[in-house]
Structures are given as C-alpha cells and as structure tokens.
Amino acid sequence: MEALNIKQLRKTYSAGVEALKGVDLKVEQGEFFALLGPNGAGKSTLIGILTGLVNKTSGKVQVFDEDLDVSPERVKAQLGVMTQELNFNIFESCWNTVNFQAGYYGIDWKEASRRTEQLLRDLELWDKAKQPVRNLSGGMKRRLMLARALVHDPRVLILDEPTAGLDIELRRSLWVYLQKRNEAGLTIILTTHYLEEAEALCNRVAIIDQGTILRDAPTRDLLGQLKKQTFVLELVEKSEMPGDDEQVQYRIVDPLTIEADVAHGITMNEVFERLKQAEVKVQSMRPKANRLEELFIDLVGKKGKGLSA
C-alpha cells in the first residue's frame, strides 16, 4: 500500500521562486525513505505542503489514499512531523508541549498523559518533564520535537533534517530510535543533506535539486552508481607514478601531490598495494569531494552546492 503518493507537485512562492517544479514521488507503507538534496533544493517546501504549513501551487498529494485537497484533516491525522526549524512555545513545559499536542488531535486527557509519559521516558526527557522548553539543550529540543510528532501515533513520520547540528553521538542515538520505530511498522520519510544518514537508515533515496527529483532508487543502487571516488595524496618525496589500470587512475597535481580516481568496490588496501609496489611514499590522504558531491557530479555532471558528508 502507498503511504504517500505525490503527482506533479509544484510550488511557486509569492516572491516568484519556483521551489518545486513538478515533483512525482511514491512512498510505500513501511519504507524508510530519504529525500536527499542540497540547501535550497525544495525539501522543506515539499514537507511543508504535506503537513499543511505551505500552500501548494498545483499538483496532487495523497496519504494512504486520502487526498490533501479533499480531506486535509484526514491527511493530517495520519502524519507526524518534525520541522526543520524549532517551533516551540519556549515558556511551556515539556510535559504540556507534548500533552497539548495530543489534545489537539482529540486524544483524551488520560490517554494523552499515558502517551506523553511513555514518549518522554523513551526519549530520555522524563527528568525534564516539568522544565520549560527554553531550558533544554539543542539535542533535547530535537528529541522533544520527535516526542511531540509521535504522540498521536501517526502512520507516517516526517522528519525535516532531524539531525542537523547534532553531534555524532546524539545523531547515532536518534538513528537507533528511528530504526526501532521503523522496524515496528512506522513509515518514515526524512530529508537530509548527509548521504551517510540516508545510507545508514533508508532503504530508498530520492535525490532532489532545484525543485526537481533527479533520481529515485533503492539506496544500494544509488551507492553502486558511485562510479569512482577521487582521493588526494600528499607524497613524502617526488616519485614515479604507478601505471594506470582499470581500477585506479592517477593525475599529478604538483610534484608532491597526486590525485587518484578509485573505482567503486576497490579497497584502500588494493590502492596502497599498488602505491607500495611503485615505491611511492604517501604522507597523507583525503577524499577530494564527499560522496554526495560525487553522486551529484555523476548524476548531473556538475557540482552540488551546500552538500556535506
């Protein structure tokens, strides 16, 4: 069954910016789906239209066969959303923030309180329940947004850059929680500009740039499509290059710097084996661009802006 079906979705902001240029997208029930793209690609606009925060210009949106134009309230009842920007009343307590949200969905006080407690405990916010939101750290605020998005037990969870600005540890713990919920049957759609995030969590990825979906494929296929990755090697001393072959090609940038294009599937050990045989001494090595950039270059033959690994 389709959790989400978007057809020819367009959005032109009043300033004339064309943020979405006819997006088609389908997400199956139970999927963990990533919308991947650089800043300004139109991700938040798309999420905003789904969740009733942005008016669409044209197109069709269906959530579990309910049409956004026909029954917006039924669409909204099935979605839980964590927006990119914080949107709290910072003077309200954490408990009220989550509990009131349940109330807005029509969940009675007793059930709302039960769920609020459960979520605050699961997301390690229980000891902050009585604190006003403004006393929370950045990571806690994100988790509180998640609790608020889940309190009405949505069928689809939508996360707009949920881990932007979080440190590695917090990011990982959020990933673990989301994976658990997805395994329990929740359909999750997240936007991100980290390829690593999509890779770690999602079984399918759509790449969006300038309001257009460039590619929509299983994550494994997309990564497999990364034909090569380029590394920059700083050498200890001027050396003769090993000969190019099918898997690795070399370019001399300056006497002490070379670039190596490494085919997908080749291990670093194999690369260094070649270098060792040619008696090239490597001082240090770094990837030239991150993998998302490489993916973009592969897809559109140009560099994406605002991407990060």
Place this chain on the structure above:
Amino acid sequence: MNAYRLYISWLTLTRKEVMRVLRIWTQTLLPPAITMGIYFVVFGSFLGGQIKEIEGYPYIQFILPGLVMMTCITNSFSNVASSFFSAKFMRHIEEMLVSPMPDWVMVTGFVAGGVVRGVICGLIVALVGLFFTHIPIYNFLIIAFYLLASASLFSLAGLLNALMARKFDDISIVPTFVLTPLTYFAGTFYSIQMLPETWKKISLANPIFYMVDGFRYGFLGVHDASLMVGVVLLGGLNLVGLALSMHMVKKGVGLRS
C-alpha cells in the same frame, strides 16, 4: 474528527489559553484593577462630587458600566492579539496547523481565551467599583449578553489583527489608533444627550457607543439609543468577524506561504 475529538481539541486550546491568562496574571489581570481603581478615585470620589447626577444617577454609578465595558473589550482584544501573534512569531502555531484541528476550533478556542480574560477583567473592575459605590442591577441577562458579545467581537478583532500583523508593533496599531479613541468617545464618561447635535450624530456612528449604552441599560435601566440597533450591530459584527477570520485562516493569510 468525531464530535468527542473535536470537543477535546477545542477544550485543550481553550484551557491552554485560559491557563496563560492566569499564569501571567500580573500582565493580564492586575493592570485593569489598578488603572480602574485610579479612575474610580479620580472621577468617582474626587471629581464625582462636583458633577451633577446624570439621568438620575450619581456620576460614579453612571460611568461604572462604561469602565467595565472598556476594560473588557481592550483586554479581550489584546489577549487574542498577543497570544496569537506570539504563537505565530515563535512558530508554535504550527503545532495546531499540522494537526487535524479544524479552523473553526482554532478560531473559537483563541476567542474563548479572549472572552474569559475580558469577562474576568470586567468582573475585577466591577469588584473594585464596589469599594466606591453601590452597583444597581436592572437586568442581568442584558448585562451578560452585552459583556459576552462585546468580548467575543473584540477577541475576533484581536485575532484578525494578529493574522495580518508582521511584527509586534503591528498589534498595537489598532488599540492606539482605533480602540482608544472609540472607547473614550463612546459615552462612557457622559450621556450623549449632553452633546451638541453634530457630536451626537457622530457618536451614533461609533459601534462601541451602542455596547456601552446597552450594557449600562442592564445596570441602570436607562439608555440613550435604540437597544435594537445595539443588539443587531453586535450580533452582525460578531458574525462578520467570525466569517472573516475563518476565511483568512482557511486561506492561510499570515500563516502559510
């Protein structure tokens, strides 16, 4: 949402709005008590003795209903205007926008908060007034109708103002340039019978005049203008305000880009 869920949804918002009024009582409930206490001292006790009775009532009794009404409408207005605008400003209005709460629940929930604040403030002023004078009650139902209908009308006005406002300053434009002049020229401090013809006619074009006049009628049993006009005006303006705010929320004016 079924009726029960709608009720929960409405009650959640309304309760939240009322809790807000009570929590920040030093900003919401205390100021009118102090301001109107001063009015009673100055106009009632100091000046009142020098002013002859109006329509057979001591000056302080004559102005009391108008002061209650004035307090009620300004507080209803500013409650919804500031609560709704800060929800917009801090973006937590999105909590409601993403939920299946229908537009009318959101509108009436905020209005209910404004009405509660307006009525409580009105009651506070009346209670303070009791220290200075006796308050006659001619017809309680009339008093209740005028108070509630005026509170809801100005709550709606506050909502409309907040929907259109882009910055905090915008929500003080209406109180400063519209509400204050209209309330002071609404016959709170005088009977329009005392005015020259031209001013009398101008007063009749002021909707707040009918609210004060009808409200005062509930206490004293005397009025200057047609009560029918007042009732129709209040009812009609309430409907217009409701329709307009529903329309604006539905279209997302000031809420959705």
